[in-house]
Amino acid sequence: MERTTLDLWVGAFVLAGIAALGVLAFKVGNLGTYNVSETYELTAYFSNIGGLKQQASVKSAGVLIGRVKQITLDTGRFEAKVTMTIDKRYQFDQDTYAKILTSGLLGEQYIGLSVGGETEMLKPGDTIKHTQSAVVLEDLIGKVINMLADKPAQPKEATGKN
Amino acid sequence: MPIKKGISGLGRRTINAVWRLGVAARFFALTLLYSATAFRRFRLTSREMFYTGVMSLIIILVAGMFVGMVLGFQGYETLKRYGSESALGSLVALSLVRELGPVLAALLFASRAGSAMTAEIGLMRATEQIDALELMAVNPIARVVGPRFWAGVISMPLLACIFSAMGVFGGYVVGVVAIGVDEGSFWSQMQSAVDFRQDVMNGLIKSLVFGVVVTVIALYEGFDAPPTAEGVSGATTRTVVESSLAVLMLDFVLTAFMFRGD
Numbered sequence: 001m002e003r004t005t006l007d008l009w010v011g012a013f014v015l016a017g018i019a020a021l022g023v024l025a026f027k028v029g030n031l032g033t034y035n036v037s038e039t040y041e042l043t044a045y046f047s048n049i050g051g052l053k054q055q056a057s058v059k060s061a062g063v064l065i066g067r068v069k070q071i072t073l074d075t076g077r078f079e080a081k082v083t084m085t086i087d088k089r090y091q092f093d094q095d096t097y098a099k100i101l102t103s104g105l106l107g108e109q110y111i112g113l114s115v116g117g118e119t120e121m122l123k124p125g126d127t128i129k130h131t132q133s134a135v136v137l138e139d140l141i142g143k144v145i146n147m148l149a150d151k152p153a154q155p156k157e158a159t160g161k162n
Numbered sequence: 163m164p165i166k167k168g169i170s171g172l173g174r175r176t177i178n179a180v181w182r183l184g185v186a187a188r189f190f191a192l193t194l195l196y197s198a199t200a201f202r203r204f205r206l207t208s209r210e211m212f213y214t215g216v217m218s219l220i221i222i223l224v225a226g227m228f229v230g231m232v233l234g235f236q237g238y239e240t241l242k243r244y245g246s247e248s249a250l251g252s253l254v255a256l257s258l259v260r261e262l263g264p265v266l267a268a269l270l271f272a273s274r275a276g277s278a279m280t281a282e283i284g285l286m287r288a289t290e291q292i293d294a295l296e297l298m299a300v301n302p303i304a305r306v307v308g309p310r311f312w313a314g315v316i317s318m319p320l321l322a323c324i325f326s327a328m329g330v331f332g333g334y335v336v337g338v339v340a341i342g343v344d345e346g347s348f349w350s351q352m353q354s355a356v357d358f359r360q361d362v363m364n365g366l367i368k369s370l371v372f373g374v375v376v377t378v379i380a381l382y383e384g385f386d387a388p389p390t391a392e393g394v395s396g397a398t399t400r401t402v403v404e405s406s407l408a409v410l411m412l413d414f415v416l417t418a419f420m421f422r423g424d
Binding site: 003006007009010012013014016017018019020021023024025027028029030031055057064 | 205208209211212215216219255259317319320321323324326327328330349352353354356357358360361362366
């Protein structure tokens with residue numbers, strides 16, 4: 001085969017491969033959606049994180065604003081310490097509330113931030129004071145069972161008095 | 163004594179296997195040592211890239227498309243039971259980028275390009291072209307083996323990427339265009355599930371390792387083939403069998419290291 005045709009084909013092949021990698025990175029992967037360079041960190045303590053994992057999303061009003069960077073157990077307070085990286089464009093005040101929420105009924109868990117009323121903003125490295133832990137299904141079922149166990153007793157007493 | 167014969171036969175086989183492994187390792191080391199020629203005269207390598215990479219493009223494109231389309235159908239059927247059809251995008255993309263892309267591309271590469279490499283070098287050996295090179299004081303490993311090795315190592319990750327991208331497109335065609343999964347959730351769930359470093363890069367590393375393994379096996383089998391018609395055909399068969407098994411086993415080892423499930 002002629003040299004130039006061969007070079008052309010090999011060049012096209014390499015370009016196609018790199019283009020495919022680009023598609024995988026930006027269209028299939030998350031490289032395009034989330035810029036790593038301009039972020040700051042916030043921490044929050046939760047008494048129970050449920051099924052929260054590293055790289056889980058951090059959302060405010062449903063908008064993706066960051067990701068969970070690290071989850072460790074603070075042995076001083078025996079609470080989970082969650083470090084998040086937040087997009088620098090978004091600032092939150094010191095009254096911000098961090099909740100662990102679930103997308104859908106059985107979907108993955110994420111952190112939702114809702115803004116309070118304070119005027120002073122959280123600085124990089126600060127800790128979010130108000131948190132709400134994950135809803136654990138077993139606890140919820142336990143509460144429902146307790147409620148059901150309590151309830152039948154009251155009508156019986158009521159009928160007994162009448 | 164049949165028992166003694168059996169034991170010594172086992173010993174001979176073991177020694178042969180270890181000996182072959184040692185020679186192959188030495189061959190690999192020599193290839194790396196003499197690979198300067200492959201880069202100094204890059205035209206040799208790019209010529210081989212045409213025969214290994216570009217000629218494998220059609221089979222990779224078609225196979226990737228069909229694998230993606232099958233994943234679209236099967237994934238939809240399974241996810242429908244749990245009412246989470248919108249996760250189809252992440253299922254298709256994750257299985258392709260992490261596993262099917264690198265592995266299937268490597269298997270196709272082994273049977274399409276690896277066997278051709280073995281047959282070519284085996285025939286060069288049989289027709290004494292390699293001896294002729296040595297007589298002319300040209301190092302056959304530097305001139306013949308090195309460029310083919312590097313061509314395979316460069317081509318393999320590119321082919322795996324093309325396979326995965328094509329597969330995602332196939333999954334899109336079946337899932338969104340044919341079945342009617344919501345397009346927005348197909349792409350957004352995919353993007354939130356696939357991490358560039360964790361998934362795409364690990365897939366790329368896998369395909370690079372497979373590229374090294376498949377080309378080394380193919381080149382070694384060709385170089386080592388007995389110089390007969392039977393020998394070359396046997397070497398070609400062994401290339402496909404050995405490299406396919408090596409790819410699947412290595413895939414398990416690499417997966418165990420990369421995705422421990424933490």
